[in-house]
């Protein structure tokens with residue numbers, strides 16, 4: 001990618017179609033003096049308004065109109081680092097589509113909902129979702145470093161609804177001895193400082209029946225500078241500690257992200273990926289396969305592919321389930337088994353994650369099953 005220093009009069013709409021983001025002087029200075037590698041600089045210097053955005057990218061009408069519309073409150077923010085990965089000229093660029101709002105966000109189709117996974121009704125105390133028998137989702141904040149336009153939790157993100165008062169949550173966890181697994185999420189938990197995170201994690205570790213702690217984040221991908229030695233040295237004191245990381249596209253796998261994932265793995269933190277299937281972003285078997293294979297090179301184990309939740313204003317991202325099944329079929333047998341995640345639909349209304357899989361059993365009777373392998377060849381297996 002060509003990255004030049006240009007004057008204020010630079011117009012991204014006149015950039016070469018294939019060029020990358022042209023760095024403003026402030027970013028070049030930050031690269032020079034090391035601020036670029038400091039996550040606090042990345043966070044403070046996020047692009048959060050249309051004026052700053054327009055100095056970097058040439059907005060399409062659909063994108064520009066999104067900033068004029070009102071009624072939806074999912075905030076807008078992109079870190080300079082993540083911004084540097086997207087195309088300034090092409091509104092169809094996969095990464096760009098997921099972070100720059102489009103007017104389609106403001107239309108709602110018939111089956112879309114505010115809270116598609118029914119989290120609110122499974123919430124015994126504010127900030128906690130207890131849906132499954134032995135594990136809970138603990139929402140510690142409503143802030144992210146970058147806002148995904150297809151966010152499943154857009155109803156809470158940026159709303160100020162989640163208060164950082166967790167005593168009632170610790171109390172609930174202490175009383176419910178069946179809970180052996182706490183998944184910390186938000187927002188993005190890694191926008192908190194190391195100290196603030198440690199105060200929460202150490203409280204969880206004091207509860208004897210909590211066996212494992214997990215944290216879900218997109219920050220290793222959108223602000224990899226956050227994964228510092230100090231952070232991983234803190235986290236590894238609370239093992240067994242795991243991390244689920246939200247990856248979307250092979251273009252996200254950069255040297256910076258590789259360094260972040262290596263730090264986590266070297267600290268003994270097992271990392272798993274979660275990917276949302278999105279139209280025009282990653283709804284292609286070759287793109288998905290490349291992503292999953294590259295994740296293994298970072299020691300990240302592909303975990304889930306999610307069918308896009310029917311959250312309000314996301315219909316432009318939604319694919320058919322057939323699209324997802326076809327991707328799964330083109331992974332299984334065609335590449336390393338470790339590279340194959342589980343494709344799930346989070347059942348609308350709060351049914352939890354339901355796996356959906358291509359069918360390899362063609363028929364079954366009293367003595368045998370007829371099976372199809374990855375290449376479409378048919379086999380019989382007798383169990384008598």
Ligand SMILES: *Cc1c(COP(=O)(O)O)cnc(C)c1O
Pocket residue numbers: 129130131132135136137183353
């Ligand atoms: C996804 C999710 C979990 C964790 O599910 P696993 O399949 O164990 O990874 C827990 N609670 C809620 C509410 C969830 O949505």
